[in-house]
Amino acid sequence: MSRRTVTVRVARWSATHPWRAIGLWLVLVVVAIGLSIAIPKQQTKDADTRVGQSGEAAAMIEQVNLGGKPSETVLVTDPDGPLDKAAATKALTQLRQKMTAIDAVDSVGEPIWSANGKAALLPIELKGNADDASDNVEKLVAVTSEVQRGSPGLTIEQTGSASLDAGIWKQVGSDLARAEKLSLPITFLLMLLAFGALIAAGIPVLLAFSAVGAALGFYAPLSYLFPDGGSVANVVLLIGMAVGVDYSLFYLKREREERRRGRNTVDAVEIAAATSGHSVVVSGLAVIVSMAGLYVSQDPVFSSMATATIVVVAVAVLGSLTVLPALLAKLGHRVDRPRVPLLWRLNRRIGPGGISRRILAPVLRFPKVALIGSTLVVVALAVPALGMKTETAGLDTLPQSIPEVATMQALQANFPSEGMAYDVVAKSDDKAAAVAGLTRLQKAAVDSAQFVVTPGQSIRVSGDTAVLTLVSVRPDSSADAKVALEQLRGNLVPTAFKSLPDATWAVGGEAADGVDYGKRQADKLPYVIAFVLGLTLVMMAFTFRSLAIAVVTTLLNLASVAACFGVLSLVFQHTWAEGLLDFTSPGFVVSWIPLFLFVILVGLSMDYHVFVLGRIREGVQAGLTAREAVRKGIVESAGVVTSAAAVMVSVFAVFATLGMIEMKQMGVGLAVAVLIDATLVRIVMLPSIMVLLGRKAWWPNKLPAEVADEQQRPARDLVTV
Template identity: 30%
Template sequence: MMTTESPRTDGALAGLGRFCFRRRRLVLLTWIVGVIVVAFVGFNYGAASDDDFSGGDSGSARAQELIEKHFPERSGDTLTLAIKADKGIDDPAARQKIEKVVADISDSSITGPVVSPYQDASLVTLDRRIARMTIPLSDKEVEKSDVKPLVDTVKHASDDSVAFGLGGYMAEKAETPPQGPAESVGILAAAVILFIAFGSLVAMGLPIVTALLALAAGLALIKLVGHVVPAPGFTVIFGVMIGLGVGIDYALFIVTRYKDSLRDGDDPETATVTAISTAGRAVLFAGLTVVIALLGLIVMGQRLMTGVAVATSIAVLVTMIAAVTLLPAFLGFTGYKINSLRLPRRASRRDQPVDALSQRRTPAERWAGVVQRRPLIAAILAGGFLLMLAAPMLSMRLSQPDASVQPRDRSSYISYKILSEGFGPGFGAPLIFATEVDSADADLRPVVAAVSRTEGIAQATPPQVSKDGQAATFTAFPTTGYQDEATADLVHKLRDDVLPEAPGGEAVLIGGPNAGTIDVSEESAERLPLMIGVVIALSMVLMLSLVRSVTIALQAAVMNALSIGAAFGVVVAIVQWGWLGTAFGFPTEMPVTSWVPMMMFPVLFGLSMDYQVFLISRIREEYERTGDTRVAVTRGLARTARVITAAAAIMISVFMTSVLGPDVAVKQGAVGMAIAVLIDATIVRMVLMPAVMELCGKANWWMPGRRAPKTVSAPPAEVEGGVRV
């Protein structure tokens, strides 16, 4: 007896879809009012970002605690003014310009007392051409908008005879422009893709409007949650990228299913219920996979990455809720007009008569046949290519961006160049030594001498004891720069060999921004495998509950890990090796930012599982109807290729538009995620997955204790989006 499955009309999701359709005015009003209220509260009273990655029990964190406790006068932010005069700073014309700048900075309400280079000879090089000046900020709560006038003053004072550069963390923040039009460009690109995919302005607009409303609420909630779980500044940018991408994609799958139901003869309400019962179910599974993967960041044990995990998970959750509540309300308003304002084009294959369909195969079906005829060769070639792309990952170095990797027209980079020329590249990478002492008479000179003799140290300052006589500190400058691997090796050598052998050196800690970056990067590298394992394990459990196959869950985990590894390798080649780096907006070669791999893996694993969910759901449905894996894979690819390709294209466009922004660390993550989605949607989904499933045959559907599925001979239903009908 031939049977076919119909979407449930009595389940919770069906009831939700029906309610939202019938009470669409109430649902829409609730969403609009809710978004306005949440946005007003969140954007006006949300928490400020926290970019302090220090903390924990590392040596640099404990050194910072000592300094803040016993040297409060040194715990505030500072700026560094770098000066280069071709004729020397004593030239009358140059001196007039320099003293004018010094006076303007001294008169600022946010700066403390400053010492001019003309008052301290140690601030000037021997040839008197290059000088520096440390500028303390009077208030720890100084905003970047307060520092921007100082940056502008320094820039405007520079000319061909005297160059000025203002460096320091706050100076870098002050002159970094906002993200700009990147999100707008991403939305425009998504609109074009949706218009091409749907051929209708109305159908194109629904996913975008749904995603934008959800994104506004999600970002406001991220700001509010920041009061409880602090998060760094890049969280909002990634929240926009991820929320916008998945929001449009999830709405795309539901709208596609709705259009298919209308074409099959359903009325708008039935089509909405069908779409939410089928595609909506897949959206919930896919979204939960992304959330679980993101929450895997908590395993890293870093408070700010925990904030990133919670914040971005909220953005995804809001988009999920919007997809299954707000979108059905919109569908209630559009009804049969979903195809209004169409793009003139020839009838698609899906609109042709059934007998014509039987005579023609889609490109996806023909491609699946090519792969399935030589599955072993296809699997070896695809797997080998992915491993080749992943190979550079073995040389990945982690760090944090500093002035040396900023755009060349930034004042902070000019400051770095001047100071490196005059005082050595290690001047921007100071190592701050701190230790507890018994009295103000404590003698750290043997430790300072041992550090000064160490190869790789340019010079060390005399030790200073705190006013309370309980702590002492001194600073050493490496001969290498902040981003150099030799600087990290030097820190390890000092900690492991030099300090333990020096009298009284066992208790001395090494801190400062440079050592802090090294500690955070190494801690991230150590914990990354644990996070990867947790994310894969939890995602496999969720996949098992959906597809009910151990084999497919394992395949998904391995193939997703391969595609992400390949993306990591490409990021290393672009960012660290400099291959096509300038094309993506990277001023120079640089290590990968320490949080980028941590952020990329859970996001990409979750997104890869999204496409796996939609595709495998459709393949499994075909297998239960036919009992033939080859036919199931062929039909599954044919039914989902167009919509998954559109979804991937949207995600890639949203990610790549972030390359237009100014933040080099965000660029790294955006490029990596765009490449990973491209690899996943092409090599993995179109080559590796069908090849591996062909090789596994009936073993694809192995699940302990489950009977073989009954097969029927019903013709395949016309379903798009990889969801059960």
């Protein structure tokens, strides 16, 4: 065995100095937690996420300070029927008095009564910008709740950008807490099934959880370069638990295997470091390379996800190469204590690769049939992806359990002028001409019966820039937002400014932001795909010194991703799974999900792919025939792959039960892809391809001559990958 590799040297030092290695890991985790406490995590600002024409409009408005002040709205309705005007007037008067007394409030408007007589609203403008409004909105919510308690016969609710965001983040926090509570015990149970012993089951979970905590701490200072777009904690938990457990699992399984062969603990640790440890490093690099593809999208939210994920993967790899060998060396045979009698005997009875051996036998006997059949299944699953529709998330995709969402929908139903707003910005040296153009636009938009103007709203002018806000009468959905935006940008605005060629204009607003963001992700997807596939192909070719292995890996990754996208389309563009997963079908996949899933899936699929190929290559380099090497490699790695996949699928499935549609789509996509990848792809497609390629798969590696009978092969302690 080569002792020159870094993984072996690090493992040997950790195994021979266990308390130092354990102490250094604890210091690392404590320092990371200290960083998270001492350094406030930075969040993305509105200006960070500006893209396309809507971004240009926002910048033009900001330059001349014509942006509307952040606002909130209190909606008053009667749950039993038509609104009692006297009771509502009393409540609205109390609201005006109490809201005016809040320092963060700039002004409180007069109550507005709906044309249908069923509701009244109170408009409130806040001081400062949107970020200030987010900091102070709880004060307004408290007043609204206080007046509601004093008016039991009315329904008094608050909504607006700040309160809606607060409600969404409250839901996200609740979802994250639920995911933590479910993922930890489920992961521990799966490890208990895999090892049949409490200590062996607890070590991977403990290390993965500590890696997640450390990564969140180290991300805090990095957030000044890559501000959190709001999903960092979710993604770190999702990926950190999956890879952290898997890396420890790979290492621990190999160390136990070598001890069963009679090795002492230190030698077993060194062998595990040279084989599984090497696979862990390659797998970790593959995930890091894949996640780096998110930087290509040039999106601050994706950049924050990429940074945090790279950190958690790096910490997980470090833990599996340092503190894990130390723990194994210190515990020795005690790692298999205390045993759970039934599970322990069951594991011993099944043996390594018991189920996979039965599936694999016909695959190796009829590789062409197996490859054709599995390919047809993958193609059938992938075909629906051709009809995948992607749209941005909107009010209609948010969980109806969020009170502010229901209030916003009720507000728009009773007051059409409170719907999707679009800011049309015009800039010209001739200020009067810009105002005249917007005036023509306002008349044409209102005459089309597709837009209205907020009561009391006029064209706002500052310097050479003028702004008009139009509100669409369509429902607040991504599809309707796209239609309304196309009407404005493609017809109404160009027509209004046709006689003013020197004027520049742009259409923005919150609804336009969503549409432009979705288009940006779709435009960047091909570049991300090319970057990730290109780098992973080069990395696999370098690792295994084989172009054939690199190409096969790339094709199998694409097969898993295509099947995942097909299942996503089947589930979320139709209604048949609504009751099963507790959601209302939006009829589309949220626009950022495909790009994010692609980079995650390529990285995670490499996780155990490298491990399996490493075991196959050990057999080939030991002189086995291609068929026997594949059989031995798949069977010996089957237990680890099955356990690793089970952990990933269970963690991802937890996210499929959450309330936010984005988390649900991400969870379903990842769980399905890993399940397909670990079964159909790795147990059927990969071995059939490897058998058909034979020893050509490893060209130009120099391989030893084949020995037909494994019993006649010269003994070898280990062939490093």
